[in-house]
Amino acid sequence: MDLSGKVAVVTGSGRGLGLAYARALGAAGASVVVNDVDERAVEAAVRNVEAAGGKAFGVTAAVGTTEAAEALVSAAVEHFGRLDVLVTNAGILRDKVLWKMTDDDFDDVVRVHLRGTFTCARAAAVRMREQGEGGRIVLIGSPAGQRGNFGQTNYAAAKAGIAAMARTWAMELARAGITVNAVVPVAATEMTKTIPAFAPAIEESERTGAPLPEWMRKDEGLGTVEDVTGLIVFLASDASAGVTGQAIGLGGDRLALWSHPKEKATAFRDGGWSADAIAEAWAGGVGSDPETYGIPAPKPPTDK
Helix, strand or coil: CCCCCCEEEECCCCCHHHHHHHHHHHHCCCEEEEEECCHHHHHHHHHHHHHCCCEEEEEECCECEHHHHHHHHHHHHHHHCCCCEEEECCCCCCCECHHHCCHHHHHHHHHHHHHHHHHHHHHHHHHHHHHCCCEEEEEECCHHHHHCCCCEHHHHHHHHHHHHHHHHHHHHCHHHCEEEEEEEECECCCCHHHCCCCHHHHHHHHHHCCCCCHHHHHHCCCECHHHHHHHHHHHHCHHHCCCCCCEEEEECCEEEEECCCCCCCCCCCCCCCCHHHHHHHCCCCCCCCCCCCCCCCCCCHHHC
C-alpha cells in the first residue's frame, strides 16, 4: 500500500497503538505529524517514524482544545504542504465505578477522547475541504464503546459517541470526498495487560518474543499493536475510497465489521401502548430475546 505524497496527523502517537499507527503510515510513504503530551515521547516518536523510512514532525500538545487541533493541522500544512489523513488516537483512562467516579474523572476523559476527536476532526475537515481533493478521517473507538465495560462510564460513553460521530460525519463530508470511519482495535497494551486471563500470555510473549497463543489471536481477536496497523494504512489509502461510516474491528487474526444500532424486534397495538399492556406483552414479544451487554470475559482454553 503506497501512501507516498500523503500527509497524516496521528494524535496520541507517542507510544502504544498511536506510535504503531504513525510508524506504519510513515513506512507506507506518508509524512506524519506525531503528537503527545510528553515532549520526550514526541521526540522519540519522530525518530521512530524516521527509522521506519518515513518523514515526521512532532507537536507536543494536550488534545482537547481547538487551539491544539489547529496547531496539529497547521504543522502538517507548514512542514509538509497539505493534510490528507487524520487519525484521532489520543486518550486517557480514569476508571472507576459509577458511584466513585468524580466530575473530574468524567470530564477529563470526555475532554480528551470525545471533545478532542471533535476538535481535531473539525480542523481537519476544514483544511481537507479547502484543498478540494478529499481525505481520510479515522477515529479510534473501542469495544467498550460498542458494548459497555465495567468501571468505564466515562470511557465507554466517549467511545460510543465517537462511533456516532463517524456515522454523522460520513454523511456530512461525503460530497467533499472525505471518508470517516471508526476503528475498534484490540491489542496487547498497558490496559489489556491488567486483565488476569491475558496477563500471563502477554508477559510470556514480551519476555521470549514468541507470538501470542492462537486462542488469543483468533477466539479473543487480540494481538500486538502492530496487528492493527494494516487497517489504519488501508483506511488512509486510495483503496478505501468506497468505505465510510463504518465501525471496523481488528485484533490479532480477526477482522470484523461491527453492526450499527437498529431495531431488533417490533410490535404494534391499536390505540398505542399503556404501561400495563407493555408489561403483559414484553416477555413474549419484543423483550423475548434481550440484548447482551458488556465485553465478554476472555476464556482461555482450560475454561472452554
